[in-house]
Amino acid sequence: MTGHPLRPSRLSRPHPALTSLLGAWALAACSPDETAAVEEHLTDCASCAEEAVRLRDAVALLHPEDSLDLDPSLRSRVLAHCLGRRPARIPVPGWAAPYEAETARLDALLRDIGEQDWRAPVRLAWFDGHRPAEREVSVAAVISHLTAVDGLVAGSLGLPDPVPVPAAAMAVLSGGGAAEAPVGRGPVSPDRRTEALWSAEEGRPSGSAHAAWRDQSRALIRSASFAAGNAGDSDDAGNAGATAATSVEYGPFSLPLRDAFLDRAFECWVHAEDVADAVAYPYEPPAPSHLHRMIDLAARMLPGAIAGRRRAGLAPPPHVLTTAGAPGRTLHLEVEGSGGGHWYIALDSPTARASPQTEVAHVALDGLEFSRLAAGRVEPQDAAAGQDGDPEAIRDVLFATASLSRL
Numbered sequence: 300m301t302g303h304p305l306r307p308s309r310l311s312r313p314h315p316a317l318t319s320l321l322g323a324w325a326l327a328a329c330s331p332d333e334t335a336a337v338e339e340h341l342t343d344c345a346s347c348a349e350e351a352v353r354l355r356d357a358v359a360l361l362h363p364e365d366s367l368d369l370d371p372s373l374r375s376r377v378l379a380h381c382l383g384r385r386p387a388r389i390p391v392p393g394w395a396a397p398y399e400a401e402t403a404r405l406d407a408l409l410r411d412i413g414e415q416d417w418r419a420p421v422r423l424a425w426f427d428g429h430r431p432a433e434r435e436v437s438v439a440a441v442i443s444h445l446t447a448v449d450g451l452v453a454g455s456l457g458l459p460d461p462v463p464v465p466a467a468a469m470a471v472l473s474g475g476g477a478a479e480a481p482v483g484r485g486p487v488s489p490d491r492r493t494e495a496l497w498s499a500e501e502g503r504p505s506g507s508a509h510a511a512w513r514d515q516s517r518a519l520i521r522s523a524s525f526a527a528g529n530a531g532d533s534d535d536a537g538n539a540g541a542t543a544a545t546s547v548e549y550g551p552f553s554l555p556l557r558d559a560f561l562d563r564a565f566e567c568w569v570h571a572e573d574v575a576d577a578v579a580y581p582y583e584p585p586a587p588s589h590l591h592r593m594i595d596l597a598a599r600m601l602p603g604a605i606a607g608r609r610r611a612g613l614a615p616p617p618h619v620l621t622t623a624g625a626p627g628r629t630l631h632l633e634v635e636g637s638g639g640g641h642w643y644i645a646l647d648s649p650t651a652r653a654s655p656q657t658e659v660a661h662v663a664l665d666g667l668e669f670s671r672l673a674a675g676r677v678e679p680q681d682a683a684a685g686q687d688g689d690p691e692a693i694r695d696v697l698f699a700t701a702s703l704s705r706l
Contacts, residue, residue, distance in 0.1 A: 317344075321337065321347065324351065337351075389524045390528075392523060395519075396589065397561060397564035402564075405574075408571060408580055409509045409513075420436070421577045423436060424675050426679070428608070428611065432675075432706075441574055442509055445563075445570060446508070447495070450492065451547055455547045456519065456522040489706065523556070542556060543556055543557040544557070565596070565670075568585050590637055594639070594669060594670065597700065598644065602645045602649040605649075608695070613698070614695050615691065618647060623648075623651075625651060628645075628647050630659065630692050630696050631643055632664075633662065635664065636666045637667065660689040660692040661688055665683070672701055673703045675701055680697075
């Protein structure tokens with residue numbers, strides 16, 4: 300019987316040559332032909348197959364697999380790079396930049412969560428004057444809360460209010476009843492606005508909260524940019540123009556527009572962390588320069604917060620009565636780490652002049668710890684703060700910082 304001799308496979312190579320290729324194969328550094336030859340050999344050679352498994356395991360230890368989740372800050376970094384190469388025709392004013400960055404980061408988080416995550420429970424916490432308070436809501440409700448309070452800023456820029464007009468106000472518009480109701484606008488206090496929007500959105504798809512919040516935040520940034528550009532506002536030189544100085548009413552207090560944008564950036568970050576914790580999503584603090592601005596706003600609000608606690612009977616009366624602009628007792632607030640700095644807080648009156656020469660106490664906190672205290676996530680007596688000087692002054696400032704928090 301005759302026939303063709305058996306032809307060796309084109310992949311066949313000597314055993315020593317294939318053994319020498321195992322390291323390169325484990326590192327995925329072989330050519331296609333070498334890879335095919337090694338893998339064919341591994342199906343027939345048990346000793347080489349065992350060695351290949353050991354080498355692949357070693358490579359895995361040296362080169363751990365990267366997460367497939369996108370970095371939450373990727374969108375903002377790409378935008379910053381693009382704008383750096385080609386500046387926007389109407390740039391975002393500096394005082395709105397932290398809000399733009401924080402809303403972009405939260406938007407990236409929300410795009411990445413699943414449908415079931417919108418119903419995940421989130422614990423909202425704040426400090427209610429003299430004791431902690433909390434409430435459990437869904438992720439979707441957190442985003443609606445941001446929409447409701449951001450709507451106060453939207454109104455100051457002439458944008459639509461997302462919170463429906465109360466029924467009492469609608470009665471006035473139609474010609475009868477409740478003449479004292481605020482005609483044509485929703486409630487002003489953040490908590491009442493939130494409750495009103497939650498009631499109005501009951502039964503709607505959870506994901507719709509994301510679209511409403513995203514559209515409004517983009518409209519806020521766009522409107523602030525155009526308004527600031529038209530008013531000729533300087534960006535960061537402290538020469539606030541008409542737009543930046545526009546008053547935004549929060550019910551019991553008001554803020555100029557530039558500070559209101561910082562307030563909204565801070566709350567966006569705080570609640571983004573709440574959501575990230577609820578859905579086990581990695582989340583980083585704001586950029587140091589943005590965090591510094593947020594801390595600066597909180598520090599500037601402290602004299603008024605101390606005075607408010609006194610009026611409510613939650614703090615002792617001032618030690619010294621001072622006239623506007625006169626020097627008064629001062630606390631030196633030192634914030635360390637990211638976003639840190641030094642601030643001097645007037646203790647006896649919001650109109651008194653704080654000065655290092657009249658310092659009676661010194662408090663030092665880490666930037667993130669101060670932020671958690673101002674957000675109501677840490678109780679004043681539990682704050683990790685270095686303290687020196689008048690204990691009553693220190694207590695007043697720590698409790699006033701926590702009192703800046705709200706639902």
